[in-house]
Amino acid sequence: MWVALSLLSAFGQALAWALKKKLLANKGINNSIAALSFLVAGVFLVLLHVLSNGLHIPTLSPSFFVASAFVIVANIVAVWTAYRALDCAEFSLLMPFIALSALAIIPTEYILRDVTPNLPQFFGILLLVFGAVFFSFQRIPNRTTLRAIGYFAIAVFSYAISGPFMGIAVEESQSPLFSAAVFHLGIVVGFVPLIFLAQEKKGLQYFCRTGQWRGILSFMLISGFVMAIFENGPATIALASAKASEVFALKRTMPFFALVFGVIIFHERVTPKHVIGTVLLVVGAMLVLWFK
Numbered sequence: 001m002w003v004a005l006s007l008l009s010a011f012g013q014a015l016a017w018a019l020k021k022k023l024l025a026n027k028g029i030n031n032s033i034a035a036l037s038f039l040v041a042g043v044f045l046v047l048l049h050v051l052s053n054g055l056h057i058p059t060l061s062p063s064f065f066v067a068s069a070f071v072i073v074a075n076i077v078a079v080w081t082a083y084r085a086l087d088c089a090e091f092s093l094l095m096p097f098i099a100l101s102a103l104a105i106i107p108t109e110y111i112l113r114d115v116t117p118n119l120p121q122f123f124g125i126l127l128l129v130f131g132a133v134f135f136s137f138q139r140i141p142n143r144t145t146l147r148a149i150g151y152f153a154i155a156v157f158s159y160a161i162s163g164p165f166m167g168i169a170v171e172e173s174q175s176p177l178f179s180a181a182v183f184h185l186g187i188v189v190g191f192v193p194l195i196f197l198a199q200e201k202k203g204l205q206y207f208c209r210t211g212q213w214r215g216i217l218s219f220m221l222i223s224g225f226v227m228a229i230f231e232n233g234p235a236t237i238a239l240a241s242a243k244a245s246e247v248f249a250l251k252r253t254m255p256f257f258a259l260v261f262g263v264i265i266f267h268e269r270v271t272p273k274h275v276i277g278t279v280l281l282v283v284g285a286m287l288v289l290w291f292k
Contacts, residue, residue, distance in 0.1 A: 002242040005234035006250035012230025014257030018265050019223040021086050028203035030083045033220055035191035040224020042184035045233060049177040057178070064172035068179070070165040072186035078158035079187070080194070085151035105163045105248050117246065124284040131280025163244040170239045180236040184228070 020033065117125060169179045195201075207213045227233075238247045263269075 002238040002240075002247065003250065005238040006242070006247045009231055009235040009238070009247075009251045010254040011257045012226055012232075012234065013251065014254045014261055016223055016226045016231045017082075017086070017258065018261040019219055019226065020083065022219065022265060029200050029207070029216075030087070031080070031191050031194040031198050032200050032204060033216075033223075034079050034083065035188050035195060036217075036220045037224045037227060038184045038187045038191065040221055041228035041232065042181055042188060044225060044228035045177055045181035045184055048228075048233070049175070049181055052177060053175065058173045058175045061172050064169050064179075067165040067169040067172065068182050068186065071162050071169060071183050072190060074158040074162035074165070075183065075187050076190040076194075078155040078162065079191075081151040081158070082155040085148040085155070088148050105160045105244055117243065121246070127280050127284030129284075131277045131284060159248075163248050166236060167239045167244040170236060174240075176237040176240050177233070180228075180233055183236075184232070 016037075020037070166179070166183070169183075170176050173179045204213075207216055235247055235251055
């Protein structure tokens with residue numbers, strides 16, 4: 001089950017980020033887009049938790065709150081920097097770099113939970129990373145690309161911290177859906193002051209005045225739904241029965257799905273390196289699965 005959930009999460013992440021890239025063509029309201037998307041996702045996750053468990057709230061230890069705080073802060077940093085990167089680079093060029101968090105998560109999970117993948121799995125994760133980076137390789141990156149990659153490097157580090165703490169929170173609460181809802185609603189609270197600090201009021205007023213708010217709101221609602229049902233929801237549930245390094249290794253096959261959405265939505269071109277990268281991703285994912 002965790003394998004299907006992890007791969008569904010990879011598909012959902014690619015689709016959600018494609019929608020966000022489309023939204024971010026409207027510059028100046030990045031934090032508003034993030035806040036509303038996570039709010040919609042949080043509401044969906046609350047509804048799913050209520051439908052599954054009623055109004056029951058699990059007994060929560062101090063460790064749950066500490067772990068959740070790390071998840072929330074790390075994701076706010078990751079999303080903010082990733083949105084900045086998406087503003088200035090091609091979608092299919094950036095997405096593969098997020099696969100590096102599958103490798104970066106290993107030492108973090110070992111320190112926090114004393115959990116490590118076995119040797120074949122580690123080799124599989126390396127292949128996943130190589131395959132993902134191969135998608136985006138450029139001989140001479142321009143200044144804009146380097147700046148975008150720099151932002152994504154921060155996002156990768158933040159996601160590497162977030163994953164193991166998500167595992168701890170789920171373990172402490174024994175309720176993946178409840179934990180996921182707390183994460184998403186907490187992230188919303190973190191983005192609200194950023195809206196005011198970035199002075200996005202004028203941008204929001206412009207889109208309301210020109211009537212563009214309807215299209216933007218529709219995209220954000222869809223993005224939040226995808227985030228809850230196809231991206232973060234399945235990944236959090238998968239953490240209840242697998243290591244964070246295993247779940248996020250399979251989730252980082254998302255560059256393949258990102259390539260598909262890049263072609264469909266942004267009319268990007270498929271090249272031989274994309275094919276080679278896909279092969280490496282598939283082989284790496286199979287090693288992670290076979291040697292669990």
